[in-house]
Amino acid sequence: MSDVAQVSTRAGGVLAATCISTLVVNANTSAVSILLPAISEDTGTSVETLQWAVTGYSLVGAAVIVTSGSLGDVFGRKRVFQLGLVLFVASCVMIALAGSGGMVIAGRVIQGAAGATILACGLSLLSVANEGQAQLRAVSLWGAAAAVGAAAGPLLGGVLVDLTGWQGLFWIDAGVAVLCMLLTMVTVSESRDEQRPRTIDYAGTILIAVTLTPLILGVTKSGDWGWLSAATIGCFALSVAAGYGFIAVERRVAVPLLDLALLRNRVLVGSTIAILIGAGTINGLMYLLSLYFQDPASLDFSPLEAGLATLPATVGLVVVAPLVPRLAAKLGGRQTIGAGFALTTVGFVMVGFVDAAWAYRAFLLPLVAIAVGMGMSNGPASSAATASVPENQVGGASGVSNMARYVGAAVATALAATIYGTVIGNQTEDGAAQGDALAAGLAAASWTMAVFSFLGVLMALVIARHRAAAGTLEDAAAAAAAHTHTLPTSATAGRSRDTRP
Numbered sequence: 001m002s003d004v005a006q007v008s009t010r011a012g013g014v015l016a017a018t019c020i021s022t023l024v025v026n027a028n029t030s031a032v033s034i035l036l037p038a039i040s041e042d043t044g045t046s047v048e049t050l051q052w053a054v055t056g057y058s059l060v061g062a063a064v065i066v067t068s069g070s071l072g073d074v075f076g077r078k079r080v081f082q083l084g085l086v087l088f089v090a091s092c093v094m095i096a097l098a099g100s101g102g103m104v105i106a107g108r109v110i111q112g113a114a115g116a117t118i119l120a121c122g123l124s125l126l127s128v129a130n131e132g133q134a135q136l137r138a139v140s141l142w143g144a145a146a147a148v149g150a151a152a153g154p155l156l157g158g159v160l161v162d163l164t165g166w167q168g169l170f171w172i173d174a175g176v177a178v179l180c181m182l183l184t185m186v187t188v189s190e191s192r193d194e195q196r197p198r199t200i201d202y203a204g205t206i207l208i209a210v211t212l213t214p215l216i217l218g219v220t221k222s223g224d225w226g227w228l229s230a231a232t233i234g235c236f237a238l239s240v241a242a243g244y245g246f247i248a249v250e251r252r253v254a255v256p257l258l259d260l261a262l263l264r265n266r267v268l269v270g271s272t273i274a275i276l277i278g279a280g281t282i283n284g285l286m287y288l289l290s291l292y293f294q295d296p297a298s299l300d301f302s303p304l305e306a307g308l309a310t311l312p313a314t315v316g317l318v319v320v321a322p323l324v325p326r327l328a329a330k331l332g333g334r335q336t337i338g339a340g341f342a343l344t345t346v347g348f349v350m351v352g353f354v355d356a357a358w359a360y361r362a363f364l365l366p367l368v369a370i371a372v373g374m375g376m377s378n379g380p381a382s383s384a385a386t387a388s389v390p391e392n393q394v395g396g397a398s399g400v401s402n403m404a405r406y407v408g409a410a411v412a413t414a415l416a417a418t419i420y421g422t423v424i425g426n427q428t429e430d431g432a433a434q435g436d437a438l439a440a441g442l443a444a445a446s447w448t449m450a451v452f453s454f455l456g457v458l459m460a461l462v463i464a465r466h467r468a469a470a471g472t473l474e475d476a477a478a479a480a481a482a483h484t485h486t487l488p489t490s491a492t493a494g495r496s497r498d499t500r501p
Contacts, residue, residue, distance in 0.1 A: 013187020018122035019145040026149030031157030033290035045101025060112030062406030063208040068117035073193035084117030092174035143481030158307025204257035207246035215239040223422035267388035270463035279405040280412025297434035316371030322476035333380040338460030340376025348450035356435035379479030387491035
């Protein structure tokens with residue numbers, strides 16, 4: 001075989017290993033909410049407690065997403081990518097064999113670290129294995145795989161619960177991850193960033209987790225403890241102290257997890273907050289609808305029916321997003337972001353009027369509005385994040401926005417779950433029928449997410465004028481993946497190829 005053929009074959013193997021792994025990781029991530037009622041029934045653990053299987057995953061992912069990329073740069077991207085796959089397989093087996101909710105949650109926490117590592121190092125491996133247009137095509141396919149996985153996850157989870165039990169998803173994912181390990185072993189060459197300092201910001205990683213854990217615990221338990229209780233205030237105080245410690249550490253380390261100088265960039269800060277709001281509200285919505293649709297006192301859907309019911313939101317988001325870059329190029333990025341959040345706000349307001357008599361068809365229009373709005377805001381916000389900085393800061397800007405997705409998903413899901421559960425409990429104590437209590441809980445959480453979405457409209461006004469993506473095929477793929485990962489677009493400074501998080 002010629003050298004050119006060998007290089008082409010090897011690049012194809014890297015593409016296959018990274019695209020399949022990111023598809024599996026994103027499908028797994030988005031499927032879990034659909035599985036929670038079945039896991040609760042099998043393990044005897046309340047859905048309220050199992051919420052940590054969702055928020056714990058995002059919490060650890062926020063702490064690890066940047067660090068895992070740094071570990072790959074220093075110790076070898078292939079080695080760290082393989083470690084992520086090993087952890088993913090181990091966590092899948094652990095969850096599939098779990099006899100308790102605590103074991104499921106522990107497995108999902110490990111899976112959060114594994115998933116973030118696979119995404120961060122997989123994208124780096126793909127970038128260094130290709131050059132020029134081949135790299136753009138490869139990264140675009142990776143983005144498309146991420147988007148398809150996220151959209152297909154709830155439906156796949158619903159199908160597997162009916163066919164194999166909820167454990168089937170994790171056994172299948174473990175098997176696919178093992179195949180990716182073998183493919184990586186054969187086709188992927190090791191690579192490092194020889195110019196990068198060898199230091200890793202481990203303290204920053206730990207402090208991110210210490211900041212988020214008491215924050216989410218305080219939000220989650222506030223319904224039981226009270227918002228002004230000593231325990232709740234103590235959690236928030238610990239979170240603030242850890243956040244302050246994180247800032248202090250980042251000012252002193254040689255290679256910080258977060259370059260604080262980036263926070264002086266108004267476009268980057270605005271787009272990052274927009275990304276956080278978007279990720280938070282869509283994850284909170286999917287979590288609540290997965291529970292509401294399956295509850296016997298509301299629609300009483302099977303897991304498969306619930307997965308099908310969420311398709312207007314998941315598939316709609318992916319279908320609309322690739323069309324947005326051309327719209328943003330004509331109207332302007334911040335105008336498109338603002339319009340998207342306005343439409344999302346309207347969708348959440350509509351769900352805020354839900355009552356127990358609503359049939360599924362009443363949810364269709366607001367779900368479509370939310371999906372279209374999210375599609376309009378996600379892509380331009382991600383594009384703005386990488387377009388607003390010099391070429392040598394693109395990787396850092398991408399890391400900030402990717403971390404924001406995990407933070408938004410963790411905090412907003414915890415907040416939505418707390419509001420939902422608290423209102424249901426209060427309504428039930430007041431003698432309301434269970435169906436009415438569930439609808440009241442969903443309505444209250446939806447109004448809260450409508451407020452956050454409206455803040456996204458205001459945030460769009462803060463974002464200054466910036467370069468917009470031209471609307472190329474690569475821009476469309478980046479926009480489709482934008483609700484899971486930030487990829488550089490044609491607007492990125494210098495057409496940078498640095499796609500590391």
